[in-house]
Amino acid sequence: MTAWIAVLAASAIAFGFKLFGYTVPPVWLEQPRILRVTEMLPAALLASLVVLEGFSSGQQLALDARLAGLVVAAGALLLRAPFIVVVALAAVTAAVLRMLGWG
Amino acid sequence: MRRATGGTRVCTVPGACGTSGSHPSERRRAGVRTGVAWGPGAVAGHPCPVDVDAPRPEHADQHPRERDRRAVVRQGLSVAIATGLYGVSFGALSVASGLTVLQTCLLSLLLFSGGSQFALIGILGGGGTVGAAVAASSLLALRNALYGLQLGPTMLPRGWRRFAVAQLTIDESTAVAVSQSATPLRRLGFWVTGLGVYIGWNLMTLIGAFAGDALGDPRRYGLDAAASAAFLALLWPRLRAREPVAIAVVGAVATTLLIPVLPQGLPVLAAALLGALAAWFWAKRWSAADAEAAE
Structure with a gap:
């Protein structure tokens, strides 16, 4: 049930933002500082999500096979691998390490 | 960390890849302004689909040549295909994080904004509250308002089209649209890319969701590591400037x-x-x- 609320609420809000852009007078959003914050916010959020998904286990920090997956992913990104390859390599790395009994 | 972009073409044009603002310093500074940022399809290191350095033909003002129209369609479709592939990983990860196949597909149909979708399932899957998940998703969706602002004068949506245009306003459609030389081409680019990504993203989400459902314990297949890597890949193209x-x-x-x-x-x-x-x-x-x- 909670998942349903999340799915529908997030969808409604996102659609509201999309529509809002076509309605709002440009001067509201085009101030340099507002633009800067809007542009930079995703970097903070995404970095935060990398840490959360990669190093947390409930409310604790944890180092396990995910770390190796992330390192491999970073290497793939440096080599300009496409998104799907990056994600798949990380999964395979972690899966293989766990199969071998680590992490 | 300013990475050289040799080899792959990376978009550096102001406003292409979904940005507003036109002051040169504004353009130069933000990593966000270089490379397709994200959305359904924000493929890391994904080259800008648009040949931004190409000289813009003068003739194309109101009656673009057939050749130009075809080029726009090709751009849009290639972006849509790349994006669709990436939808598979969303579908699989979403189901692995505990959502049903139906909820997963509705997210792609209704929310339709890649970064937001990944954030929502990431926080829900990690045991976060509904409020936290919705808030993170919404913060990431905020930039779509900026895209609408930028596309407004081009698209001038009226009536029911207003809702269709709004729903298709994402990184990719904005990027392709704003880098065309004339209004009819911009509109064409928006519709082809927006609809193409919408169809591809949703089809592949469905496939990924069923595949993920059949797998069982996600940790066994390293899907938790895949989630973290997905966020890293979304972040990566933004890390081109020090800010x-x-x-x-x-x-x-x-x-x-x-x-x-x-x-x-x-x-x-x-x-x-x-x-x-x-x-x-x-x-x-x-x-x-x-x-x-x-x-």
Whole structure:
């Protein structure tokens, strides 16, 4: 049930933002500082999500096979691998390490 | 960290890849402005689909040639295909994080904004509250409002079209649209890319969701590592200038420190807030540094 609320609420809000852009007078959003914050916010959020998904286990920090997956992913990104390859390599790395009994 | 972009074409044109603002320093500074940022399809290191350095033909003002129209369609479709592939990973990860196949597909149909979708399932899957998940998703969706602002004069949506245009306003459709030379081509680029990505993203989400459902324990297949890697891949194209790197470091360090302290879901929001504050207060200093560099 909670998942349903999340799915529908997030969808409604996102659609509201999309529509809002076509309605709002440009001067509201085009101030340099507002633009800067809007542009930079995703970097903070995404970095935060990398840490959360990669190093947390409930409310604790944890180092396990995910770390190796992330390192491999970073290497793939440096080599300009496409998104799907990056994600798949990380999964395979972690899966293989766990199969071998680590992490 | 300014990476050389040799080899792959990376978009550096102002406004292409979904940005507004036109001052040169504005364009130059933000990693966000280079490379397709994200959305359904924000493929890391994904080259800009548009040949931004190509001279713009003068003739194309009101009656674009057939050849130009075809080029726009090709661009849009190639973006849609790349994006669709990436939808598979969303479908699989979403089901692995505990959502049903139906909820997963509805997210792609209704929310239709890649970064937001990944954030929502990431926080829900990690045990975060509904409020935290929706808040993170919405913060990431905020940029779509900027795209609408930028596309408004081109698309001039009326009636029911207003809703269709709004729903298709994402990174990819904006990027392809704003980099065309004339209004009819911009509209064409928007519709082809927007509809193409919508169809591809949703079809592949469905396939990924069923595949993920059949797999069982996600950790066995390293899907938890895949989720983290997906966020890294979304972040990657933004790390081309020092400012987004600094902000990303703020976000990562804050999260690391806050995970053991705050209830689940809140560290991400706190990190986003701190990142926004840092951007707000550093904005002035960065503008000054830019002005100096320009002299």
